[in-house]
Amino acid sequence: MRHEDPTSHSSAPSPPLLEIRGLDLDFGTPRGRVHALRNISLNVPAAQVVGIVGESGSGKSTLAYTVMGLLPQNAVVTAGNILFEGRDLLEMPSQTRRNLLGNRLSMIFQDPMTALNPVRTIEGQMIDIQHHEKISRSEKRSLAIQMLHRVGIPDPQSRMGGYPHHFSGGMRQRICIAMALLVKPALLIADEPTTALDATLEVQIIHLLKDLQKEIGCSVLFVSHHLGAVAELCDRVAVMYAGEVVEQGGVRDIFHNPAHPYTRALLECDPGRIRQKTRTLPTIRGEVPNLLGSKEGCIFQPRCPQAFGRCTQDTPIEYRIGVEQAARCHLLNEKGLVSR
Structure with missing residues (x-):
């Protein structure tokens, strides 16, 4: 009888949590097809933070929304695969893929001012985000209070009854992070979550994300144009240009x-x-190209x-x-x- 060494497979690398292979995506427009993403191949390993950087218009947010399946009707994936936990998201029935959202897949959106429902209380929204959990409403409320406390909302028990307009931009972004992580996702996608914040708040939010990611053990796909934030938070980086x-x-x-x-x-x-005082910031000459039609x-x-x-x-x-x-x-x- 053959006896296997239980450590014999320990050196084999585990498959990535998210594996994007040869992804192409087009937007249909009256002027023709815009080739927004072209031959994208990217891995997000388990429990790691992968940053995506590039100029505005490089396709960073489009890639994030493609993974989440939150695309407009004129968007068409023309090639490639998006494997999440070994299953191709693009081949899943729509209901199966929707069931992953707010459960195994979660997202922090770019603008905290518009990400929350303005006519519903924070409590109602945080309880609703836990719809996959088979626990009582009071238990969901208790978990929501704990998470709000964890992200630095003062007196969360009483403030849960407030509406989004009762909170500052920084506090709203903390609430959005709390909601995204409340479901303990395997993959969190953060789409420029610090863009609308000032520099001091940005540093606080980055450190908060870093601590919570380690605590929960999830992977993060972090979209940003801020190189300092990426250097602070990420393990790996993908640089995007023109799709x-x-x-x-x-x-x-x-x-x-x-x-x-x-x-x-x-x-x-x-x-x-930049180490020396200057009134002129360096720039990259030219502009991001038009992505209509084929390019050589x-x-x-x-x-x-x-x-x-x-x-x-x-x-x-x-x-x-x-x-x-x-x-x-x-x-x-x-x-x-x-x-x-």
Whole structure:
């Protein structure tokens, strides 16, 4: 009889909680199809925070809403898979996928001023979010009070009866975080949750998210344009440009050894990296391209200071840099790196 060593499989990596493979998404418009997401491949490991960064219009929020299934009627996924806990979300019956929302999948929306229902009390909304739980209303209320206390709402027992307009923007965002985490999701998607807040509140919210993520043990897909917030919160980073992931890897690798010209340009524009007083902030020349119709070559080529002949003709493939980092750039092929 064969006896297996119980530790023999311990070194095998566990599958990612969320696995996006070759995802393409188009928006139908009167002027034609907008290719909003193109060949997106991205993993979110269990109990890790993955950041998505890029300029406005790069497709960050579109990707987040695609994972949640919250897309307008003119959006069409034309290729790819979104595997969550081993099951393809795109192949699920609509009711099965809806049952995951507010249960295994949860989301913090960008604007705390509009994310809450203005005509319902905080108590009512926090009890409703627990509709998957087979417990009494008083137990749900007790859990809601505990979570509001955890996110720093003072005197939550009495303030639960208030309406959203009774709270400041920072407090409303804390309530949104409390609601999203109250169901203890496996995956939390945070779509620029600090955009509407001032710098002091932003730091507080980032630290709060970091503590709660470790406490609950969930994975987080964190969408942001704030590089400092991503560096503070995330384990891994994916850099998006014009609907493509141009570089991804560990947060330390991306911030200390960026391989794609766009990633380098993005980091150079970060005000937190400017050491001398100046009235002129650095910018990336040009504009994000129009995504109507097909494009040849590298999508970043018109704005890239290092572009050469091949960049206008061939779409770059992904090249591996080190163990976890990879980028899509023809310059990496010139350096003899191996494609994935």
